[in-house]
Amino acid sequence: MSAAMALAGLRVLGWGGRAAALCRGLRSGPPRLQDAAGAAAKETEKQSATEQSSLILQRNSMRWDGKVYEEVPIAHIKATYNNTHIQVVSFDNQPFSRTSCGTEGFQNAKKGTAIAAQTAAMAAAVKARGKGVLHVRVMVKGLGPGRKAAIKGLTMGGLEIISITDNSPVPHNGCRPRKARRV
Numbered sequence: 535m536s537a538a539m540a541l542a543g544l545r546v547l548g549w550g551g552r553a554a555a556l557c558r559g560l561r562s563g564p565p566r567l568q569d570a571a572g573a574a575a576k577e578t579e580k581q582s583a584t585e586q587s588s589l590i591l592q593r594n595s596m597r598w599d600g601k602v603y604e605e606v607p608i609a610h611i612k613a614t615y616n617n618t619h620i621q622v623v624s625f626d627n628q629p630f631s632r633t634s635c636g637t638e639g640f641q642n643a644k645k646g647t648a649i650a651a652q653t654a655a656m657a658a659a660v661k662a663r664g665k666g667v668l669h670v671r672v673m674v675k676g677l678g679p680g681r682k683a684a685i686k687g688l689t690m691g692g693l694e695i696i697s698i699t700d701n702s703p704v705p706h707n708g709c710r711p712r713k714a715r716r717v
Contacts, residue, residue: 598668598669598694598696599668599669601669603671603696603697604625605625606625606669606670606671606696607622607623607624607625607630607662607667607669607670607671608622608623608624608625608670608671608672608673609621609622609658609662609670609671609672609673609688609693609695610622610623610673610675611655611672611673611674611675611676611680611681611684611685612675612676613651613674613675613676613677613678613679613680613681613684614646614676614678615646615677615678615679616645616646616678617634617635617636617645617646617678618634618635618645618646618650618651618654618655618678618680618683618684619632619633619634619654620632620633620634620651620654620655620658620684620687620688621633621658622658622659622661622662622667622670622693630661630662630665630667631657631658631659631661631662631665632658633654633655633657633658633661634654635647635650635651635653635654635680637654638650638653638654638657640653646678646679646680647679647680648679648680648682648683649683650680651678651679651680651681651683651684651687652680652683652684652686652687652690653687654680654684654687655683655684655685655686655687655688655690655691656687656688656690656691657691658687658688658691659687659688659689659690659691659692659693660691660692662691662693663691663692663693667693668693668694669693669694669695669696670688670693670694670695670696671695671696671697671699672685672688672695672697672698672699673699673701674698674699674700674701674702675700675701675702675703676702677702685698
């Protein structure tokens with residue numbers, strides 16, 4: 535419809551035979567735009583591939599205490615509803631420190647609190663700092679109340695956190711859950 539209106543407008547202006555050529559150009563315009571868009575997409579793919587390779591090189595060049603990301607020690611936090619365990623290990627699983635809320639002196643229901651998790655994480659961080667650990671990657675597992683508090687305790691203990699990864703087990707509709715608790 536718009537091509538017909540453009541042709542009529544050109545005839546009014548007195549462009550004569552050139553109007554048909556312009557009209558043909560209007561009709562062939564969208565495929566050319568699609569070709570141009572396809573070419574632009576290919577160029578951006580080439581650019582994004584080079585940018586990705588530069589990002590990969592940049593990531594490989596990032597170092598913490600002279601160690602690449604894969605060699606940075608790992609702090610494992612297991613936060614259950616009743617307790618929180620913190621273990622700092624080297625990249626090849628040699629332990630630096632291990633604590634839990636129970637080993638820090640909390641008993642019974644107090645082991646499942648955020649304060650207990652923070653205290654245990656601070657103790658683990660101090661032990662790890664004594665063995666030369668400055669930077670850690672954090673792997674968190676579980677849904678207990680000590681998840682965030684343990685991460686905060688590691689930073690308060692003097693460790694610099696590089697990354698946080700959640701390794702909580704999630705069932706794909708596995709076992710039937712327990713009946714709901716009535717309070």
